[in-house]
Amino acid sequence: MRHGRINGFMKKVQQEDYIIQNLGECAIQSPVIVNDFTPDSKRLLLKQYLDYSNTGKNKDEKVKREIPLSVEVAGPREKIFFDPSKTKAAIVTCGGLCPGINDVIRAIVMQLYHRYGVRNIIGIKYGFQGLIPSYGHEIVELTPESVENIHREGGSILSSSRGQQNIGEMVDALSRMNVNIFFCIGGDGTMRAAERITEEITRRKLSISLIGIPKTIDNDLNFVQKTFGFDTAIAESENAISCAHVEAKGAPMGIGLVKIMGRLSGQIAVGAALAQNDVNFVLIPEVPFDLEGENGLFKALEKRLIRRKHCVILVAEGAGQELMRTNNTPQETDASGNIRLLDIGYFLKVRIEDYFKKAGIQINLKYIDPSYMIRSVRASASDSIYCSALGQYAVHAGMAGKTGMLVGLLKDEYVHLPIRVVTSGKQIDPEGNLWMRVLESTGQPPSLLNKPLDPPVEEHVVI
Numbered sequence: 001m002r003h004g005r006i007n008g009f010m011k012k013v014q015q016e017d018y019i020i021q022n023l024g025e026c027a028i029q030s031p032v033i034v035n036d037f038t039p040d041s042k043r044l045l046l047k048q049y050l051d052y053s054n055t056g057k058n059k060d061e062k063v064k065r066e067i068p069l070s071v072e073v074a075g076p077r078e079k080i081f082f083d084p085s086k087t088k089a090a091i092v093t094c095g096g097l098c099p100g101i102n103d104v105i106r107a108i109v110m111q112l113y114h115r116y117g118v119r120n121i122i123g124i125k126y127g128f129q130g131l132i133p134s135y136g137h138e139i140v141e142l143t144p145e146s147v148e149n150i151h152r153e154g155g156s157i158l159s160s161s162r163g164q165q166n167i168g169e170m171v172d173a174l175s176r177m178n179v180n181i182f183f184c185i186g187g188d189g190t191m192r193a194a195e196r197i198t199e200e201i202t203r204r205k206l207s208i209s210l211i212g213i214p215k216t217i218d219n220d221l222n223f224v225q226k227t228f229g230f231d232t233a234i235a236e237s238e239n240a241i242s243c244a245h246v247e248a249k250g251a252p253m254g255i256g257l258v259k260i261m262g263r264l265s266g267q268i269a270v271g272a273a274l275a276q277n278d279v280n281f282v283l284i285p286e287v288p289f290d291l292e293g294e295n296g297l298f299k300a301l302e303k304r305l306i307r308r309k310h311c312v313i314l315v316a317e318g319a320g321q322e323l324m325r326t327n328n329t330p331q332e333t334d335a336s337g338n339i340r341l342l343d344i345g346y347f348l349k350v351r352i353e354d355y356f357k358k359a360g361i362q363i364n365l366k367y368i369d370p371s372y373m374i375r376s377v378r379a380s381a382s383d384s385i386y387c388s389a390l391g392q393y394a395v396h397a398g399m400a401g402k403t404g405m406l407v408g409l410l411k412d413e414y415v416h417l418p419i420r421v422v423t424s425g426k427q428i429d430p431e432g433n434l435w436m437r438v439l440e441s442t443g444q445p446p447s448l449l450n451k452p453l454d455p456p457v458e459e460h461v462v463i
Ligand SMILES: Nc1ncnc2c1ncn2[C@@H]1O[C@H](COP(=O)(O)OP(=O)(O)OP(=O)(O)O)[C@@H](O)[C@H]1O
Pocket: 094, 095, 096, 097, 127, 128, 161, 162, 163, 164, 165, 186, 187, 188, 189, 190, 191, 192, 193, 196, 215, 216, 217, 218, 335, 336, 337, 338
């Protein structure tokens, strides 16, 4: 039996209260096409926590061996590891810019200063470069006054960078500067670096806590329900999609083609399509498609144009890369080792125009690429709320001496995740409900392939 607070009164809540009424037996087959129907017998456990505080010694052993799959819940701890009056904290921001970085920096500084009384907080400039003396970047002091208004601006007051730095040299710098807690704000690359930095700190037996905060508009960190900046990026994409829709409807046989960021995952494209509902085709890296052939994109587009006279296509920048590459295409990478993508937006524009020219159908295609405009803005209200929470929970974790971990939302709960589990990359499941909802709301064919793909060998991690 559980208790719930309703209108200020405590009310006993029992399992019977959660039974849903049915009008009667359902005897008619549903016309909805999905891979998995949801049976009434599938239920969500309500806020189940597990408390193993009275287990005596070897608690970690107990978690490893006896406790079912679970993660540590974030929050202030009764006992902390670092003495606030002697604690020095450092903050770094790495990888691409993202809405909300300044909100997180502000939240960390305010929480350290006002809740814990930490007075020594520094900012590392230009990502991990700032820890390498030869770059000559200054170290900046962070105070409540210096961060007071930074959340009103996009970008990062500390700036950022890409490119690998020597792990040993970075740990030398942290140790030389007597840093006790190192907050790393970044995406998958940053977390891979953070994992290696933690290993080196552990190898040297240093008492430096490393806490990650999940930043990236791509929302591609495993187990993290949502990275900060993602919601804002979706909201910012809306304008480009609306404009594409207006342009498509404003001319005979109009096509609005929008390319949106999203390197290895189409999370932003999917989110924007579901938020916008003017999109007719969503193309993402996780779902391959053919251009030509009876089931390919061109034929589907032609059918749609004949039927509705206009069409909006939203393509994630990482989609359809295999259509543009030949065996001789060089595989270029950026300074951090991320694969440089070929331009699917321009490629599709040229190929679609070419197809309809050959088919003798006059179209009007307008191509929009909002590019960096979706990530260099300030955070939306919902992202700002998320960023403050992440900053606050990161400080609680750091002060408690936790390390090699990241704070994040999982199943609507703030949790501590070991950094090693988040870096493997999160993608949209083409068989999952999210993609099914995209297919339903766009009306695009379930597959734009002429030949079905071989079934996947690996199983998806389901959380
Ligand atoms: N395996 C690694 N070892 C050491 N450093 C790494 C490693 N992977 C990435 N880094 C470094 O981490 C930093 C951030 O990585 P990256 O540029 O890939 O951005 P990110 O954190 O993934 O963010 P985003 O994808 O949102 O831009 C870079 O300085 C990069 O060189």
